[in-house]
Amino acid sequence: MNDLNLENLIKLMQFRPTLTDTAAWFNVSEDTVERKIKKLEKITFRQFKAKYSSNIKYKLMDKAIDMAMTGNTTMMIFTLKNMCSWSDKINTEQNSDTQNQFYIKYSDQKTTDFPEGAKVFSLNYSDDDLKKPLSSV
Numbered sequence: 001m002n003d004l005n006l007e008n009l010i011k012l013m014q015f016r017p018t019l020t021d022t023a024a025w026f027n028v029s030e031d032t033v034e035r036k037i038k039k040l041e042k043i044t045f046r047q048f049k050a051k052y053s054s055n056i057k058y059k060l061m062d063k064a065i066d067m068a069m070t071g072n073t074t075m076m077i078f079t080l081k082n083m084c085s086w087s088d089k090i091n092t093e094q095n096s097d098t099q100n101q102f103y104i105k106y107s108d109q110k111t112t113d114f115p116e117g118a119k120v121f122s123l124n125y126s127d128d129d130l131k132k133p134l135s136s137v
Contacts, residue, residue: 002026006040013052019045
C-alpha cells in the first residue's frame with residue numbers, strides 16, 4: 001500500500017493525476033488527499049499538482065534535447081518539429097507581391113522576364129492575330 005506522505009505525493013505528480021486518481025492511488029478519499037496537502041504545504045491540490053508536475057515537463061524536454069544532440073536522428077527530427085516549428089510540409093504560400101497577379105507571356109518573351117512565382121500564361125499568337133478583334137481569332 002502507498003503511504004500518503006509528501007514524498008509519495010510529489011512522485012505521483014509527475015504523471016499529472018486528477019484528484020480522483022490520486023485518491024484512488026492512495027486508497028483514500030479525495031477529501032483526505034486535499035486535507036493532507038493543505039496540512040503539508042498549505043496549498044490546494046490544484047496548486048500542489050501545478051508546482052510538482054511542471055518539473056517533469058522540463059526534465060523530458062532536457063532529455064529529448066540531449067538525445068538529439070548526441071546523434072539520435074529520430075529525436076532530432078522530433079525536437080526540431082516540436083520545439084522549432086519545423087514541418088514536412090512544403091510552403092506553398094506565394095510572395096505577397098505576386099499573389100493575385102498574373103502575366104501573359106507572348107511567344108517571343110522569356111519566362112525570366114516575370115517575377116519569381118508569378119502566374120504566367122502563354123499565348124502563342126502572332127502579332128497579326130493580336131491586332132484582330134477577339135471574335136475573329
